[in-house]
Amino acid sequence: MxxxxxxxxxxxxxxxxxxxxxxxxxxxxxxDEARREGEVIKEKKLLxxxxxxxxxxxxxxxxxxxxxxxxxxxxARAKQKEIQLNQQQSELAKRKNxxxxxxxxxxxxxxxxxxREADVENMHRQAMENLEHISGLSVExxxxxxxxxxxxxxxxxxxxxxxxIMDDARMTAxxxxxxxxxxxxxxxxxxxxVENSVTVFHIDSDEVKGRIIGxxxxxxxxxxAATGIEIIVDDTPEAIVLSGFDPVRREIxxxxxxxxxxxxxxxxxxxxxxxxxxxxxVEEEIIETGKxxxxxxxxxxxxxxxxxxxxxxxxxxxxxxxxxxxxxxxANLCAVxxxxxxxxxxxxxxxxxxxxxxxxxxxxxxxxxxxxxMKLAEKFKEKPEICNAIGAHHDEVEQTSLLAPIVQxxxxxxxxxxxxxxxxxxxxxKRLNDLEQLALSYPGVIKTYAIQAGRxxxxxxxxxxxxxxxxxxxxxxIARKIQDEMTYPGxxxxxxxxxxxxxxxxx
Numbered sequence: 001m002x003x004x005x006x007x008x009x010x011x012x013x014x015x016x017x018x019x020x021x022x023x024x025x026x027x028x029x030x031x032d033e034a035r036r037e038g039e040v041i042k043e044k045k046l047l048x049x050x051x052x053x054x055x056x057x058x059x060x061x062x063x064x065x066x067x068x069x070x071x072x073x074x075x076a077r078a079k080q081k082e083i084q085l086n087q088q089q090s091e092l093a094k095r096k097n098x099x100x101x102x103x104x105x106x107x108x109x110x111x112x113x114x115x116r117e118a119d120v121e122n123m124h125r126q127a128m129e130n131l132e133h134i135s136g137l138s139v140e141x142x143x144x145x146x147x148x149x150x151x152x153x154x155x156x157x158x159x160x161x162x163x164x165i166m167d168d169a170r171m172t173a174x175x176x177x178x179x180x181x182x183x184x185x186x187x188x189x190x191x192x193x194v195e196n197s198v199t200v201f202h203i204d205s206d207e208v209k210g211r212i213i214g215x216x217x218x219x220x221x222x223x224x225a226a227t228g229i230e231i232i233v234d235d236t237p238e239a240i241v242l243s244g245f246d247p248v249r250r251e252i253x254x255x256x257x258x259x260x261x262x263x264x265x266x267x268x269x270x271x272x273x274x275x276x277x278x279x280x281x282v283e284e285e286i287i288e289t290g291k292x293x294x295x296x297x298x299x300x301x302x303x304x305x306x307x308x309x310x311x312x313x314x315x316x317x318x319x320x321x322x323x324x325x326x327x328x329x330x331a332n333l334c335a336v337x338x339x340x341x342x343x344x345x346x347x348x349x350x351x352x353x354x355x356x357x358x359x360x361x362x363x364x365x366x367x368x369x370x371x372x373x374m375k376l377a378e379k380f381k382e383k384p385e386i387c388n389a390i391g392a393h394h395d396e397v398e399q400t401s402l403l404a405p406i407v408q409x410x411x412x413x414x415x416x417x418x419x420x421x422x423x424x425x426x427x428x429x430k431r432l433n434d435l436e437q438l439a440l441s442y443p444g445v446i447k448t449y450a451i452q453a454g455r456x457x458x459x460x461x462x463x464x465x466x467x468x469x470x471x472x473x474x475x476x477x478i479a480r481k482i483q484d485e486m487t488y489p490g491x492x493x494x495x496x497x498x499x500x501x502x503x504x505x506x507x
Contacts, residue, residue, distance in 0.1 A: 199242040199250045201257050209233050211266050212240065212257070222268035225460060225497065226275040227253040228449030244451065248315040252278050286311035293324065297331055299350050303380035310353065312360040317429065323360070326414050327353050333410035334403075343402055351389040351407050354382070358390075370394045434486060439478050439494075444470075456493040457482075463500040471496040 132138060203209070213220045213233060220231050228249045232241040242253050255278045260266050263274075287304075290311030294302050302310075313324035334352035335345040358373030367375070374391030385401040392404040393411050432450040435457050439448040444465035449458045459478065461471060475496045482492055 199254050201240045201242055201254055203238050203240060203261065206238065208261055209240065212261075214266065218268060219266050219271065222271045223253070223256070223275075224449070224451070225447075225458070226272050227256065228447065228451070228458075229253040230451035230456075244449075246315075247317075248282060251315070252282055255281070286314070289314050289324070293328065293353070297328065297349055297353060298346065299331075299353060306354065306357065306376070306380050306382075309357045309360050309376070313356070316360050323356055327356055329414045330355060330407070330410045333413055334406050337406050337410060338403075341402070341406070343406070347383070347386065348403055348406055350382075351386045351403050352410055354386065355390050355393050355407050355411060368394065368396055370396045431486070435482070435492070438481060438485065442474060442478065444474070454492065456495065459494065459496045461496060461498050463498055466498060468498060471498050 131142075211219070212223070212231070214222075220233065223229075224231055228246070229242050229244040229252075231253070232243055234241070240257070242250050242257075244250050244253070252275060256271070256275045259274050259278065260271065263270075287308050288311070290302075290307035290309070293310050294300070294307060310324070310327070313327055314322070316323040331349045331352035334348035338345045338348035354373065354377060356369065356373065357376055358367070358369030358371070361372060361376065370391050370393055374387050374397065377387045377390050385403050388397065388400045389403040389407040391397040392399040393408045395408075399405060399408075432454050435450045435454060436448040439445060439457055439459045444461045445459055446462050447460040449460075450456075451458060457478070459474070461474065466474065475494045478496075479492070479494050482494070
């Protein structure tokens with residue numbers, strides 16, 4: 001048993017010694033491999049460092065070469081400039097020598113002139129002494145007599161010459177002014193004023209009249225209320241008369257009637273719908289008229305609001321003269337006259353077209369139309385000379401440019417020609433406008449219409465603002481105010497209309 005144990009111990013010791021030797025050999029192998037890898041890495045890093053060193057060295061050499069080239073180029077330019085300066089110095093030296101030679105020659109000529117002047121002075125003095133001796137007058141006395149004689153002759157000749165020039169200028173200026181004015185008028189074709197207060201609407205048969213009137217007259221009342229135009233249906237065959245002083249309202253009523261008759265559906269709701277649609281179409285036509293007028297006259301760059309105002313002139317009149325026709329006529333006259341006077345015809349035409357825009361604003365301020373037109377032109381960025389010509393054509397402001405008197409004269413020419421204006425129509429229209437504005441000033445009033453040539457005033461009020469009892473009071477108050485503030489022939493009937501509507505939709 002003991003022998004076996006000893007054997008086991010001996011075997012274990014032998015195995016342990018062998019494993020230690022194997023471990024040492026493996027460790028040595030690993031150390032050798034690590035040493036070899038370190039050598040490889042070391043060599044690789046050394047190569048990379050050498051490559052980086054070469055790159056830095058090459059870059060430094062390249063930069064040094066560039067600097068050297070720049071230095072050499074600068075030296076070359078400096079040498080070139082030095083050569084040029086040497087050439088210029090040599091040329092300056094040559095010129096200096098030439099100038100010195102010329103100066104010496106001038107000095108010699110000057111000395112010779114001084115000698116000659118002295119000789120001339122001596123000769124002049126001797127001649128003067130001889131003249132004094134012969135005439136028996138001194139030099140001062142002779143000079144004074146000569147001056148007095150020349151003064152008298154010059155005064156007489158100058159006075160005669162001035163009179164001749166002034167007479168000729170008066171005759172020429174008067175003749176030239178007449179020629180320009182007459183030629184300007186002749187070169188612009190004009191029409192006489194045509195101002196109507198009625199429009200005749202033709203129908204195919206008298207049966208249409210009954211449909212337009214409607215049951216118990218409700219259709220014609222709705223049409224009159226919507227348009228503000230009196231519709232006269234009488235025994236005139238195949239015709240209905242639309243009466244009103246406002247051409248825009250008459251045109252809206254005519255177009256609305258045309259659409260209603262063509263469509264066949266005529267009832268109050270349809271009438272209001274068609275009138276609203278036609279009113280929008282007329283507004284578009286106003287804008288189109290303004291654009292077409294500007295194009296026809298060759299005027300560009302007008303503000304859209306100014307174009308709309310020009311279009312509204314078509315439906316306005318001044319003393320019976322159509323305002324758009326008057327403005328076009330004035331614009332053409334201004335262009336012709338400006339061309340005759342050597343001024344800018346485009347600016348003159350522009351000022352002539354816009355000179356009466358103060359008559360067609362959306363509101364009705366108390367300013368004169370010339371001042372209002374000038375403020376509108378300034379608001380829409382027109383040039384100062386255009387604005388001044390508009391404001392000064394009735395002398396409300398001082399004229400600061402030559403365009404202003406041209407516009408003033410051409411406005412007078414257009415308005416003063418035979419058949420251009422009728423004051424009675426303007427006064428009539430103003431009275432109707434005043435009637436409508438007076439009633440419109442009361443609270444609760446929505447619309448006002450002066451019809452039957454101003455003998456009736458229809459006032460439409462809001463049902464939610466005024467009761468039936470208050471309508472009677474309002475009618476009496478308006479009648480009293482018209483009696484106190486206005487003058488008119490005959491009598492004026494005031495009709496206050498209050499209407500309640502209930503609208504529902506079936507869905």
